[in-house]
Amino acid sequence: xxxxxxxxxxxxxxxxxxxxxxxxxxxxxxxxxxxxxxxxxxxxxxxxxxxxxxxxxxxxxxxxxxxxxxxxxxxxxxxxxxxxxxxxxxxxxxxxxxxxxxxxxxxxxxxxxxxxxxxxxxxxxxxxxxxxxxxxxxxxxxxxx
Numbered sequence: 146x147x148x149x150x151x152x153x154x155x156x157x158x159x160x161x162x163x164x165x166x167x168x169x170x171x172x173x174x175x176x177x178x179x180x181x182x183x184x185x186x187x188x189x190x191x192x193x194x195x196x197x198x199x200x201x202x203x204x205x206x207x208x209x210x211x212x213x214x215x216x217x218x219x220x221x222x223x224x225x226x227x228x229x230x231x232x233x234x235x236x237x238x239x240x241x242x243x244x245x246x247x248x249x250x251x252x253x254x255x256x257x258x259x260x261x262x263x264x265x266x267x268x269x270x271x272x273x274x275x276x277x278x279x280x281x282x283x284x285x286x287x288x289x290x
Contacts, residue, residue: 185224
């Protein structure tokens with residue numbers, strides 16, 4: 146686990162953490178009152194989709210771009226859903242980074258409407274250039290940035 150403090154916020158990087166470890170991190174940070182900042186994605190799904198994309202299109206930027214958008218952004222949406230469930234259970238102040246899927250935005254809006262301590266950052270680039278496979282295909286794999 147890699148944690149650092151900046152501007153009175155705690156940032157956790159847990160790419161392969163188990164759910165129980167994520168819960169423990171949320172509980173610990175909730176006790177401090179600080180903000181947990183997370184780039185949400187499901188690492189195991191990301192690895193699976195990456196392997197599938199490489200098998201289908203070879204190793205390279207096209208495979209990377211396609212792997213993140215397979216099944217309508219399931220890699221990101223499952224990460225967002227898990228973090229929102231953990232936030233509800235622990236009350237941790239949660240900030241989600243680089244949200245880029247319509248379903249992810251909808252889940253965050255719902256949590257905020259419930260009055261939960263959830264904020265998010267949406268990069269306009271992700272919404273306009275890499276928001277769908279069709280857009281990525283139109284602009285090419287280097288549109289991922």
